[in-house]
Amino acid sequence: MKTQMTDMLDIEIPLAAFSHCRDVVAAVTNAGGIGVLGATAFTPDQLELELRWLDEHTGGRPYGVDLLAPAKLSFTDETPEQLLAMVPAQHIAFMQDMLHKYGVLDSADDYTLNPSTPSVAPDQVSAALEVAFKHPIKLIANALGVPPQEMIDLGKKNGVPVAALVGKVRHAEKQQERGVDLIVAQGYEAGGHTGEIATMVLTPEVVDAVSPTPVLAAGGIATGRQFAAALALGAAGAWTGSVWLTTDEAETDPVVKQKFLDAGSSDTERSRARTGKPARQLITAYHEAWASSNNPDPLPMPLQGVLVNQAWGRIAAASTKGVPGAAELDSYFVGQVVGLMRQAQPAREVVRNFMDGLVEAYSGLQEQLEG
Amino acid sequence: MKTQMTDMLDIEIPLAAFSHCRDVVAAVTNAGGIGVLGATAFTPDQLELELRWLDEHTGGRPYGVDLLAPAKLSFTDETPEQLLAMVPAQHIAFMQDMLHKYGVLDSADDYTLNPSTPSVAPDQVSAALEVAFKHPIKLIANALGVPPQEMIDLGKKNGVPVAALVGKVRHAEKQQERGVDLIVAQGYEAGGHTGEIATMVLTPEVVDAVSPTPVLAAGGIATGRQFAAALALGAAGAWTGSVWLTTDEAETDPVVKQKFLDAGSSDTERSRARTGKPARQLITAYHEAWASSNNPDPLPMPLQGVLVNQAWGRIAAASTKGVPGAAELDSYFVGQVVGLMRQAQPAREVVRNFMDGLVEAYSGLQEQLEG
Structure with missing residues (x-):
């Protein structure tokens, strides 16, 4: 061509x-x-x-x-420590409750954010x-x-x-x-x-x-x-x-890969819940929790990432290990074409x-x- | 073909x-x-x-x-009179304020809904x-x-x-x-x-x-x-x-026709403000007023139509007559392709x-x- x-x-x-x-x-x-x-x-x-x-x-x-x-x-002028300090306690508590509820975090453990270079x-x-x-x-x-x-x-x-x-x-x-x-x-x-x-x-x-x-x-x-x-x-x-993302070679977490193969085109949404900016991803219990009117609104980028990225590391790990609640939360970015995959x-x-x-x-x- | x-x-x-x-x-x-x-x-x-x-x-x-x-x-079981009675007074007042503010309705006149067969x-x-x-x-x-x-x-x-x-x-x-x-x-x-x-x-x-x-x-x-x-x-x-809608033959209200020719693809939105269900239309002062958090939410279909259809008749008529406020509100249903028209x-x-x-x-x- x-x-x-x-x-x-x-x-x-x-x-x-x-x-x-x-x-x-x-x-x-x-x-x-x-x-x-x-x-x-x-x-x-x-x-x-x-x-x-x-x-x-x-x-x-x-x-x-x-x-x-x-x-x-x-936020580029802020150090990782400064960014951490800007995350409201209410938001950390909400994420901690979610991780407890879905068995990603042991109920005795706190969800604490560690500074990591954005x-x-x-x-x-x-x-x-x-x-x-x-x-x-x-x-x-x-x-x-x-x-x-x-x-x-x-x-x-x-x-x-x-x-x-x-x-x-x-x-x-x-x-x-x-x-x-x-x-x-x-x-x-x-x-x-x-x-x-x-x-x-x-x-x-x-x-x-x-x-x-x-x-x-x-x-x-x-x-x-x-x-x-x-x-x-x-x-x-x-x-x-x-x-x-659903090719044999892709390192997509197996739970998410299967969800993608099963999903229809209506199963995605543009959500701010993962990065702070609208990003299309598969809708799961995670997005439903953020969308609930009782819960806090997502933070702007990059604070939302500072808040949730470490949780996503835990969710993916627990989901791969077979924790059912983690599998319910598990998701990734994907377009409406997921319905054709x-x-x-x-x-x-x-x-x-x-x-x-x-x-x-x-x-x-x-x-x-x-x- | x-x-x-x-x-x-x-x-x-x-x-x-x-x-x-x-x-x-x-x-x-x-x-x-x-x-x-x-x-x-x-x-x-x-x-x-x-x-x-x-x-x-x-x-x-x-x-x-x-x-x-x-x-x-x-709502098919309801008579037009019953539908009218289901429209909250707060919503009628909001529409009346809008029509006064934009010079569509004389400030001495009330916005009253007449029963008309849906x-x-x-x-x-x-x-x-x-x-x-x-x-x-x-x-x-x-x-x-x-x-x-x-x-x-x-x-x-x-x-x-x-x-x-x-x-x-x-x-x-x-x-x-x-x-x-x-x-x-x-x-x-x-x-x-x-x-x-x-x-x-x-x-x-x-x-x-x-x-x-x-x-x-x-x-x-x-x-x-x-x-x-x-x-x-x-x-x-x-x-x-x-x-x-922008062809020579179309009976599109001339103000709206010109707005369509001038509009870009980002100038539409799926809004419930006209029919009660999400319908894509050109964004104007009308949609901005409905979207404001101080104002009431649109009613479900067909009540929203009962509330606003008579106002739209007045807006289009006043806009065509050259009332500037009416022209600001004036709009119609159109897709994102409006940017290519x-x-x-x-x-x-x-x-x-x-x-x-x-x-x-x-x-x-x-x-x-x-x-």
Whole structure:
């Protein structure tokens, strides 16, 4: 195939796969698309190990790295200790009650927050960028607003295209002005942090607004029909995330993986309960508790993360161990396409399905037009 | 063209245009698609006049009729007087204050509600059906849930396909079981009453669930690229509404028409403030007033309509007369595609754009695949 995306990234299939799991990234890259490693959760040393592994397993084929690097963030001036002190006692008590009720925390134990460096600290972003650019990456992406100038400068200097995610036309225009090379227009139906405009409307709007800068469609794309629709809307390719979470390679917690396979498209919601900003995720007892009018409202980002991230580590661990209450709470970010994710498959097979479905949709269109 | 939709309805282009305006309906029908008259607001006598006009202006080409006919509705047992008595005084006072503040109602006048037959009364639906089936309609559609059995029976008896709108897979399955011939899967981004699932996800899900019953995609379709995307998603055609509101033929109030041409995709919201159920519409001062935490919550359907419908008659009239406050409040149902509606055009031209854009999207896909 040939699109602006395949030309820019030197790939065969205009399909980007965002994943925190290097095996998925390598499988998609090796199948002719481009795997993009979500690197936010890694320390610079861990990232170095992941990328070294990718270099060894992709034989020079293109892969990318995605960071969550805010141009500026409200709380960056605060130390981890200061952030901790800003979390209301009422919220900690609410989380503690939840963890007790669902058997994640022994009733004799308190839920106490330990300071841990928020992953969005500027020095960590710089260190991650430094690591990433030591490797032969073919794409650097930013998942949260306008990328820091440092990312754009390093991209230009190294000849690596810089991608950024947007949910509105005016954000796309701003990104283009700042020198971003590839715009990912992410619709309302996507998993994770997402806006209000659906992919069907956002994609052509953004394509028109930033032409000739290439645009990838994101949100609602898990099958070849949706891949074809994204291209028909004017996108140069598709940016996908949710569909990889149920692949054989994905390190998705097994309880969550099964929940995803069982879920319908109505089982997700945009909730502030996990990060403080609206992020689409599977609805579980956790979200129902936060949504109850008797309970506190989620805190703004990044305080909500400071409050709940350590609880999520415990929930996932207990859920994997078979604690029933933990399994009830257990969840993860996923888009409405979860309703179309019905069986675990190797990532390479998912890429093949994307291509087969695309060709089938194209042939169908051909028959309809010529009929 | 040839799809399940063109075969079923004997049309050339698999494009349905929903409109309350007979001129739009006739123009789309005469251009090779199918115009569908939204008949909810007409009395049976008015509907008879509209359909007689359509018969005279479509030369035997296929057109359809759309009703808002609930299988059952919470308040159908109540008389108009009883419904009026259920509207809280606090809500009437709030509307009166709004109408005073924006100069729609003279400050000396009270906002009083007069009983008027709600358009969803069962006897009105039967009378409308009787009128519709006296004419050579080629499609009868229901915009609200499962159609009443009477509609399905009349459709079967007269060989007229029955269509129904759905926003979830399980609603589609229910409609299919009840004997509906054509499912309109309407996504979150659509104007009017709509659900939470975006067209990009809902369309293939519903197609898979009800196959071989044909499915039309609705929501987010105002251009040929989106039409192509709908077909790529597996739909047998597109069901469109918003895009016709800014055509030359549309009787859209001129203030609202201009607002639509100026609006971006972020300027709509799903609000309960007009009908009592979530319906997407252009956000104006009216919606901001209802959304304010100091003000009452919207009432359930149909009480909210009983409360506000007469105010909307006054707002539209005053807005058209040039009362600035009325223009601030003025709004109508419209989808997120309002951001792509940038110039008033004849309806015939819009049909041509749909076809040109579809062919262009198809050729683009062909080049990308063969490149």
